[in-house]
Amino acid sequence: MAKLTSTFTWKKKPSIKVAASPLLSDQLLNAFFHHTTDAISFSDMDNNLILVNQAFEHYYGWTIEELKETPYCFIPPELIQESQQLFEAVRTMGVHLTNYETIRQRKDGSFVDINLTSAPVFDEHGTIIGISCTARDISERKKAEEALRETEAKYRLLIDHTQDIVTIYTPTMERIYISPSVEEHLGYSAAEFHPPNRLQLIHPDDEALLREYHQLILTTKQHVQFETRSLNKDGFPVAFETRGVPILNKQGHVENIMFVSRNVMERKSSEAALLKSEEINRIIAEHTDDLIMITDKMGGIIYLSPSHERVIGRGKPLSLVTLDDVHPEDRHLIIKHFQHLILSQKPGICEFRFQCASGKWIVLESKGVPIMTGQGECDGFIVVSRDITERKHNEDLLRKAEKLSMIGELAAGIAHEIRNPLTSLKGFIQLLYPSLQENKLYADIMLSELERINFIVSELLVLAKPQNVQIKPLSLVGLLQNVLALLSSEANLKNIRFQTSFGKCPLIAGEENQLKQVFINIIKNSIEAISGHGEIRVSTRLLPNRHILVRLADNGCGVSEELIAKLGEPFFTTKEKGTGLGLMISSKIIKDHNGSFEITSKKNRGTVVKITLPIAEDQIGPS
Numbered sequence: 001m002a003k004l005t006s007t008f009t010w011k012k013k014p015s016i017k018v019a020a021s022p023l024l025s026d027q028l029l030n031a032f033f034h035h036t037t038d039a040i041s042f043s044d045m046d047n048n049l050i051l052v053n054q055a056f057e058h059y060y061g062w063t064i065e066e067l068k069e070t071p072y073c074f075i076p077p078e079l080i081q082e083s084q085q086l087f088e089a090v091r092t093m094g095v096h097l098t099n100y101e102t103i104r105q106r107k108d109g110s111f112v113d114i115n116l117t118s119a120p121v122f123d124e125h126g127t128i129i130g131i132s133c134t135a136r137d138i139s140e141r142k143k144a145e146e147a148l149r150e151t152e153a154k155y156r157l158l159i160d161h162t163q164d165i166v167t168i169y170t171p172t173m174e175r176i177y178i179s180p181s182v183e184e185h186l187g188y189s190a191a192e193f194h195p196p197n198r199l200q201l202i203h204p205d206d207e208a209l210l211r212e213y214h215q216l217i218l219t220t221k222q223h224v225q226f227e228t229r230s231l232n233k234d235g236f237p238v239a240f241e242t243r244g245v246p247i248l249n250k251q252g253h254v255e256n257i258m259f260v261s262r263n264v265m266e267r268k269s270s271e272a273a274l275l276k277s278e279e280i281n282r283i284i285a286e287h288t289d290d291l292i293m294i295t296d297k298m299g300g301i302i303y304l305s306p307s308h309e310r311v312i313g314r315g316k317p318l319s320l321v322t323l324d325d326v327h328p329e330d331r332h333l334i335i336k337h338f339q340h341l342i343l344s345q346k347p348g349i350c351e352f353r354f355q356c357a358s359g360k361w362i363v364l365e366s367k368g369v370p371i372m373t374g375q376g377e378c379d380g381f382i383v384v385s386r387d388i389t390e391r392k393h394n395e396d397l398l399r400k401a402e403k404l405s406m407i408g409e410l411a412a413g414i415a416h417e418i419r420n421p422l423t424s425l426k427g428f429i430q431l432l433y434p435s436l437q438e439n440k441l442y443a444d445i446m447l448s449e450l451e452r453i454n455f456i457v458s459e460l461l462v463l464a465k466p467q468n469v470q471i472k473p474l475s476l477v478g479l480l481q482n483v484l485a486l487l488s489s490e491a492n493l494k495n496i497r498f499q500t501s502f503g504k505c506p507l508i509a510g511e512e513n514q515l516k517q518v519f520i521n522i523i524k525n526s527i528e529a530i531s532g533h534g535e536i537r538v539s540t541r542l543l544p545n546r547h548i549l550v551r552l553a554d555n556g557c558g559v560s561e562e563l564i565a566k567l568g569e570p571f572f573t574t575k576e577k578g579t580g581l582g583l584m585i586s587s588k589i590i591k592d593h594n595g596s597f598e599i600t601s602k603k604n605r606g607t608v609v610k611i612t613l614p615i616a617e618d619q620i621g622p623s
Helices: 022-035 054-060 064-069 077-093 139-161 182-186 204-220 265-287 307-311 328-344 389-436 440-464 476-493 512-529 582-592
Strands: 039-043 049-052 097-105 111-122 128-137 165-169 175-178 224-231 237-248 254-263 291-296 301-304 348-355 361-372 378-387 472-474 497-502 508-510 535-542 547-554 596-602 606-614
Touching (some): 039 054, 054 111, 077 111, 077 128, 111 139, 165 182, 182 224, 237 265, 328 361, 328 378, 389 440, 472 512, 476 497, 476 535, 476 547, 508 606, 512 606
Antiparallel strands (some): 097 111, 348 361, 596 606
């Protein structure tokens, strides 16, 4: 039997009119073979591939050399037997195989759907010497067909099983289809609506509206949306949100109209409940003292409760959350807090200092809650803030009270230990006093100093337990003059001068030694704060509320704003050798006298201490 070789000669019969030259025919056939988009191959009678075109190699990725070594490499293993049977039918019986759909495998392992045409190749004697195969890639067509089938199945399932009521009308308003879901909403089965005039679907009062939109769809060929009502089997109206969709034919004319109706009774009820809930929430938000803020995910403010105006006095409208009014030291807390909110998607609480429109600093406790979408993304924030300034102040007072209690116990122990040897010293000096006539001056000084030590020890007991303060009318001006005289020598050593302005004022009610201790502490602090050639101004003024204001001001080094709040705390001091107890004791003494104690200071600009004390009862004359 003759063998088919790669030098197979193509022959073409000449035309009746003009016979083409053999050379031109071979060129045309060669061009068609190599440049057609179909994969063409030739096999000999032993099923060995001897010739493939460029499209074949492009389809499958195998070269002719690789195909000769493994002739079945482009056929999936499970289809090799089938391919051999087909080849055998063409080879032995001369069968022509047309439009046979099968699958081939590319070199990269992927599969391709093909349409296969196979035919025997004869020699000049009519003997089969090989087989030609033409394969066309139909992968895209198969995908499109499969997608179309899936789409048709989905739409059929969607229409038959959707909870919405789907109805289809002809252009003449004849109902030709109604979905089974009508039974769920109205109680009627779909069969009860056939024939079309068996039951009326639309509420009689809304029939004109339906015809109006029906005509609008015919005219504009556009979708429409409206609300209608239907009567259920019990005669009660049910509200539907209906969407009308034109179904066009190939000529672009409206062939049918589909109406998709969704039951909105639950939504209507929810909307009514939501309106009521929103009204309640609005009343709460507008009358609470908590600061409620809602923002979008970019920080744009959507809502600010009216309490912002009442609590922080915000005078200018805000459109974006900023940190301008947050204390610089607390801004990193805010940033860290919101980063935690976004990452954890859980509420969090943050405390920070905030400056009101008046310039006053308050402490806010803010609880931030992220607003999450159904896809788990952050869509914004709800921030509820509360002014806890007073609570923080009370907590500070409690801590100070605890410290004071501890210091009191310590002071009581120290005072007890000091008084024991002090009593012995004082007793022995008094016993030896008659024999110390030659050194009487020294003995008097020692007794005076012992009395002073005893007084200081007694003052320590002020920290330990409440004292029975002997309040009596005092001349405040005279008391201040005595203190200034006592400290004048120390002030002169540093070239510090006192300036006084004592107005006429009534007698005060107080305990002389304790008040002296207060003014000595304050003026000594001022002297130590002035490096030299300074000035301390002391003045008094009668206030309308039957109190006297004592103002002590210096031009010393001052205290920074951050440290002002800590002045008066136990063991807090700005002096190198201070204990931090002086101002604390002074403040307690003034409060025991029903007065007030206030310190203001600026760095390198001095300090001002303001003390108010009540005037004595029935004292209206000048001191």
